Amino acid sequence: MSAPGGTGFLYPFLDAAERDAGPLLEDLARSAEAKAAESAALRANVLAASEDELSAVGLAMATRFDAGGRLLAMGNGGSSTDAASLVTLFGDPPAGRPLPARSLADDLAVLTALGNDVGFEVVFLRQVIAQVEPSDMVVGFSTSGGSKNLLLAFDEACERGCLTVGLAGYQGGQMAVSPSVQHCFVVPSQSIHRIQETQAALSWRLWEVVQAALRPLGPS
Amino acid sequence: MSVGTAAQSAAGPAGALDAERGAAGAGGLPPGFGVDVAGAALALARRFAHGGTLWCFAPAWPAHAHHVAVEFVHPVVVGTRALPAVAVSAEAGVAGLRTLCRAGDALVVVASSEEPAARRALARAPAWGLTTIWIGAGPRPAPGAADHVLWWEGEVPSQAAHTGRFVLSYHLLWELTHVCFEHPGLLEEPQVCSGPACVTCGDEGRLVEVLRLGEGGAVLVRAATGLEWADASLVEGVSPGSLVLVHAGSVLTVLAEGSGE
Amino acid sequence: MRFVDEYRDPAAARALVRRIATLSNGKRFAFMEVCGGHTHTIYRHGIEHLLPDGVELVHGPGCPVCVIPMGRIDDAIAVAEQPGVLFTTFGDMMRVPGSSGSLLDAKARGADVRFVYSPLDALRLAVDNPGREVVFFAVGFETTAPSTAVTLRRAKAEGVSNFSVFCNHVTIVPPIKAILDSPDLRLDGFLGPGHVSTVIGQRPYRFVAEQYGKPLVTAGFEPLDILQAVEMLLVQCAAGRADVENQYTRCVVEEGNPRALAIMAEVFALRPHFEWRGLGFISQSALRLADAYADFDAERRFAVPGVRVADPKACQCGEVLKGVIKPWQCKVFGTACTPETPIGTCMVSSEGACAAYYNFGRLHREAALSVGARA
Known part of the structure; x- marks a missing residue:
């Protein structure tokens, strides 16, 4: 049942008579390879360009962890899961020392209470006000760089003396220019997926630097 | 058949990213992964097309289960449809999954091949009538442990979970699944059987799960x-x-x- | 590898296909799958098209319906047509032709013939219909015999007097031995039956390796299982080994199911010999009810003709079952003998080699013929 009137070539998606999945599967496999190659290239470029700042941020974070600081991560949607992954990596690492880390998107009671009673823009801000100390570190994931609730939380955290780190995509959005985001790693891509994949690699690298820079435990 | 590249890091998992920084533009997928994720995407699209729900389970890394679910429920690309996908928490586990899932649904698991809860869930999936996709790293699961196995064989699972390997895997799964919706003719389940099979001559043996014990040695099974x-x-x-x-x-x-x- | 895309775990299947090609290395191998379920999987999933030309799967006598001789069908129909009888049977038995029609024909003539899924369903019919004589047509290998045994023990315990069994259970090991003794056969190994082995375990197959020097690998029923078992056979061949191995470890354990074996020993006795369609009489290859269960034996309760009927002349089921010829090489395949009008039993059950080939293989017949020509 091709589209009538010879328009089938224009609207192949109307063609329900397609039965051989072979060509589609070949296309999909090629597409997967191409996307993965794009992802790998982006990751390599961003890691190379960010190495110096990653080292600096990692050292600063290690110093804060040594002094009893805690890591607080935040993000919306898929980025909240990337924040949760970062928290797992720091808090329950595959190797090295577990460090105090938690996600501000974890507690559904707090999140829904603030979101419902006040507004979703303050769900992270109010937690920062209530819980954050000057020695803490606040890390936020936003592919657009423009999430209002992250920006408000960054402002407050910065004001309190925290170390603030942002991971953004596209051109970095507000996070790239906000003075409250002391370090902003921008993944220059138009694809949210490719951005998130590279943000994961940045998180891993940051964790590696921190672990290497930590002062040994116990009295010297 | 395989369109994978051989650009796997030779430096081992620990130095994987270091090595990659020196190899910009490398494909980075394990050999055959592209073909595997293509097949998984078509199977998943077929389940969605027939009203199935995708259950997402990552007992050791719950964030990945949530990421997969939000990917499908709230797509980042304009014009793509929202699809029913739900993360099952590690606490809910196999028991929660058993209660929630229905025959014709799909299950994506992100876990190492050693993860006991993942293995318990996947072993039961045929009895529950689920199509299964297993994303993981490290030693491969036994052959046939899931309908589709998307694997990063040369890597350490606890590292692959954080370097973006799994994120890339389910991003590709999501992207390719939506391409399949542009091919409605291919979303019908393939008809390979022509006629009923006989219990005796087929030496039939059906995998089922015991629901409860009845009287006189009888069991109610699913x-x-x-x-x-x-x-x-x-x-x-x-x-x-x-x-x-x-x-x-x-x-x-x-x-x-x-x-x- | 178009078929592979639809398999469970296609990645593992592709790797196995590559391994099989490497291991076979252009040499010729013939392996027999003795189980009808395997034959069904092989045809349904096009496994033969994935194997190298030299690796041939020979379809054995593993369909218990296909091997029931015509005379036994005539006996069953004679019982079914007696007044007051409610005759029960598994689905595929309904269409198997006797010398004058099938049970389905008897049903059309007015006999009360019903399809059941389990012998326990037949017993339930007896309890629910105390005024009727309910007879169960028991057929199947060691996989099915335990269900019949459980049913008979329950019938005896509950004193159900209007229930009996027309026992045609056969055993899988004797025909394997008969095939190994056949002079016109060249096999390099066997795919052992999967679900039969959940009952009998692995020990009964040891003679295949120890006395005949052939490897045997018990296999499951997914395409991947078959491929893995073929790979395991080739590994043995390459190493010059002949062992009994188990691919289907998720279901089959070495000692089988001792409880099932014990109840079979209680309920059944070996027949001195039994006729297999196409294979002739094979000694100690079938079961009858033990004397303690004589009251439930339909052969003793009803007068059965017990006449031996020769197989149809044109039909070459015997040679197909022994793997001497391929289904399409039979004189009547696809012409006089089709699933709609079967002459031989191999065309009746969908697991029969001929019906399986007819249903799934005919589109590829040209290709298959060229392979056959090389054979």
């Missing part, structure tokens, strides 16, 4: 086709949750719990 009664007087150690093989109304054997095979 099969992909629905609930039924079977006689369990020929076997020992059957309890609710046991995976068993039924032939002509009799339980012939009890499978090792969650062997994953």
